[in-house]
Amino acid sequence: xxxFDTIIPRRGTGNIKYDRRPExxxxxxxxMDFASAPEIxxxxxxxCQHPIYxxxxxxxxxxxxxxxxxxxxxxxxxxxxxxxxxxGLVPALSLAVxxxxxxxxxxxxxxxxxxxxxxxxxxxxxxxxxxxPHTQIDxxxxxxxxxxxxxxxxRTRVFLLSNPQNPLGRVFARNELEALCDFCERHxxxxxxxxxxxxxxxxxxxxxxxxAHALPARYHDRIITLLSPSKTYNIAGIGIAYAVITDDSLRxxxxxxxxxxxxxxxxxxxxxxxxxxxxxxxxxxxxxQYLAAxxxxxxxxxxENAPSLIVNRNQATYLTWIDCRALDLPNPxxxxxxxxxxxxSDGTFFGHPGYIRWNFACPRTVLAQGLEKLVLGFSHR
Ligand SMILES: Cc1ncc(COP(=O)(O)O)c(C=O)c1O
Numbered sequence: 483x484x485x486f487d488t489i490i491p492r493r494g495t496g497n498i499k500y501d502r503r504p505e506x507x508x509x510x511x512x513x514m515d516f517a518s519a520p521e522i523x524x525x526x527x528x529x530c531q532h533p534i535y536x537x538x539x540x541x542x543x544x545x546x547x548x549x550x551x552x553x554x555x556x557x558x559x560x561x562x563x564x565x566x567x568x569x570g571l572v573p574a575l576s577l578a579v580x581x582x583x584x585x586x587x588x589x590x591x592x593x594x595x596x597x598x599x600x601x602x603x604x605x606x607x608x609x610x611x612x613x614x615p616h617t618q619i620d621x622x623x624x625x626x627x628x629x630x631x632x633x634x635x636x637r638t639r640v641f642l643l644s645n646p647q648n649p650l651g652r653v654f655a656r657n658e659l660e661a662l663c664d665f666c667e668r669h670x671x672x673x674x675x676x677x678x679x680x681x682x683x684x685x686x687x688x689x690x691x692x693x694a695h696a697l698p699a700r701y702h703d704r705i706i707t708l709l710s711p712s713k714t715y716n717i718a719g720i721g722i723a724y725a726v727i728t729d730d731s732l733r734x735x736x737x738x739x740x741x742x743x744x745x746x747x748x749x750x751x752x753x754x755x756x757x758x759x760x761x762x763x764x765x766x767x768x769x770x771q772y773l774a775a776x777x778x779x780x781x782x783x784x785x786e787n788a789p790s791l792i793v794n795r796n797q798a799t800y801l802t803w804i805d806c807r808a809l810d811l812p813n814p815x816x817x818x819x820x821x822x823x824x825x826x827s828d829g830t831f832f833g834h835p836g837y838i839r840w841n842f843a844c845p846r847t848v849l850a851q852g853l854e855k856l857v858l859g860f861s862h863r
Contacts (some may be wrong), residue, residue, distance in 0.1 A: 484765050486516050486772040487845050497719065506825035509852050512648070512801055514843035516772075518716045519765035525757035526750055538749035540567050547759040548724070555681070556693040558726070566725040566737060569747050571678050571708045572598050574725055575642060576605040578674045578706060581739035582639045583609045590634065590671070591642040592616045592625060593833035594649055594803060599642045599676075600833055612638055613833060616650060623650040623794075624658055627665060634669050641671045646679040646691065649803040649832055649839045651796025653689040656697075663694075663701040672732070675707045678723070679799045681714040681766060684774045689797045695726050703729040706736060711758035713799075714766060722751030773800050776842045776849055783850070787857045800843035803829075807836040809860060814838050822859025824852065 492500045492515065499508045499515075517523075545562050552558040568574050575598055579589055585608040591599045593613050603609040612633050617626035643662065646653045654662075666673045675694035683691055694707045710723035727733035777796060784793050784804075792805035806814035806829075815828035815838050829837025840856075842849055 484520075484768045486769065487847070489845050489848060490515065490517060503825050506819060506823050507852055507855065508825040509841045509844075510825045510827045510839070512713060512799075512841060513718050514716045514769075514800065514841075515845065515848065516716060516769060516843065519758065519762040521761035521765070522715055522717060522754050522757045525753050525761075529750060529753040535749055537746050538752055540565075540747075540752055541756075543760075544752050544756040547756045551759040552693075552726070556691075557696050558693060560695070560726055560728055564726055564728045564733070566727060566733065567747055567752075568708075568723045568725060569721040569744060569751070570712075571676055571710060571723045572602070573744060574706075574708050574723065575599070575602045575674060575676070577736060577739045578640055578642075578672065579603055579606040579609055581735045582672045585609070586637055588612050588635055588638040589640045589642060590614075590630070590638050592630075594829065594837065595642075595832055596644055596648045596676075597831040599644065600831075602642070610635075610637075615833075616647070616652075623647065623652045624654070625662060625665075627661060630665060638669060638671060641666055641673050643673060643675045643694070644679075645675060645677055645694070646682065646798035648679060648799055649801050649827075650794060651799045651801065651803070653683055653691055653797045656692050659692055659694065659697055663697055663705075666704055667701065671704065673701075673705045675705060677707055678710050678713050680709065681711070682770065682773070682800065683798045684770060684777060684796060686770075691798070695728065703732060705729075706732065711755050711762070715754070715758040715762050717751075717754045717758070720751045720754050721748060722755045773843060776800070776844075776846060777802070779846060779849060780840070780842050780853065783853050784857075787853075788860060791860075800841060801827075802840045802842060804838050804840055805836070806838055806860075811836075811860075814860075817862075818856060818859045821862040822855040824855055824859060826856075 499511050583606045588610040589603045590612040603611045614629050616623045680691045694705045707726040712718040790808040794803040811817045818824040827839035
């Protein structure tokens with residue numbers, strides 16, 4: 483019913499993906515080349531038709547839609563006071579560092595990692611980063627608890643989790659998340675669970691997403707869950723997100739660190755989120771089927787045409803992590819830029835040089851052309 487095949491020209495629409503380097507074909511930043519769910523566009527047009535765009539607040543329809551979404555999809559029963567509305571998730575990572583770390587404290591995370599996880603400690607005063615690689619057990623990327631135990635310092639205060647993991651595409655299972663919560667409890671860490679990709683699971687029947695707040699209540703006084711419909715519904719440019727914080731004292735500390743640093747949230751974000759949660763599900767289901775087929779296409783194309791690459795199979799997200807180290811290139815992303823006019827994400831920024839991250843959320847013909855260019859580009863030495 484929905485169309486994901488038509489190529490929608492995006493150059494010159496003031497978007498990061500195409501307009502930052504217009505001479506390159508972009509497969510980098512995490513947004514999709516699909517029109518957002520039409521129900522969202524309809525809601526935005528309706529809001530636009532009321533010509534006063536003054537200061538906004540989360541309206542009742544949005545709050546009901548969000549609480550309903552959390553109950554229906556995450557099995558969470560929370561109340562309006564537990565939601566802290568934000569213009570994005572990255573500012574929330576920064577607020578958490580400032581709320582919970584004093585000079586000399588540390589933040590822990592695992593890599594490869596969405597780049598802000600490796601930088602956000604700089605937003606605190608003299609805050610250190612303890613970053614450890616994820617490990618692969620039976621072909622699955624997971625936490626290396628022995629290494630984490632060895633690396634933790636008494637001054638570590640916060641653990642930054644990405645679940646589903648960007649760029650590994652893992653959906654962590656309940657036992658892995660409980661083990662992580664036990665680790666946080668043992669070392670008295672606040673767990674920041676960034677779940678922005680939680681509704682982009684390629685096979686929800688086999689790998690259901692477990693929200694951090696759906697874990698046992700005894701952990702909740704140390705958990706902040708960060709959510710948004712932005713990645714799922716391709717509305718990241720509208721700027722809407724929220725934190726779920728059920729513990730009053732934790733929420734007070736988090737919101738106090740905001741001070742006057744954040745702008746008011748724009749009215750379109752609130753209305754887009756409401757429409758996504760109320761009406762977006764049929765679009766989301768079809769979009770995920772398209773993404774899953776794109777992943778299969780990518781995996782078989784690269785297995786056949788670039789067998790020296792180690793290409794990760796994702797459980798979630800449309801971002802593939804590709805190990806290019808066998809090619810022995812100093813910088814594979816730069817090599818593709820120079821030899822194939824491709825813009826891909828450089829693994830260096832995720833803590834792992836020699837890798838690239840490839841965005842496959844585009845019409846299949848665009849994906850096919852991009853992958854052909856990749857193979858040709860890598861054949862230029
Ligand atoms: C794990 C993760 N967190 C946060 C973000 C961005 O969040 P926002 O645009 O709401 O700041 C991204 C974007 O790719 C992401 O992958």
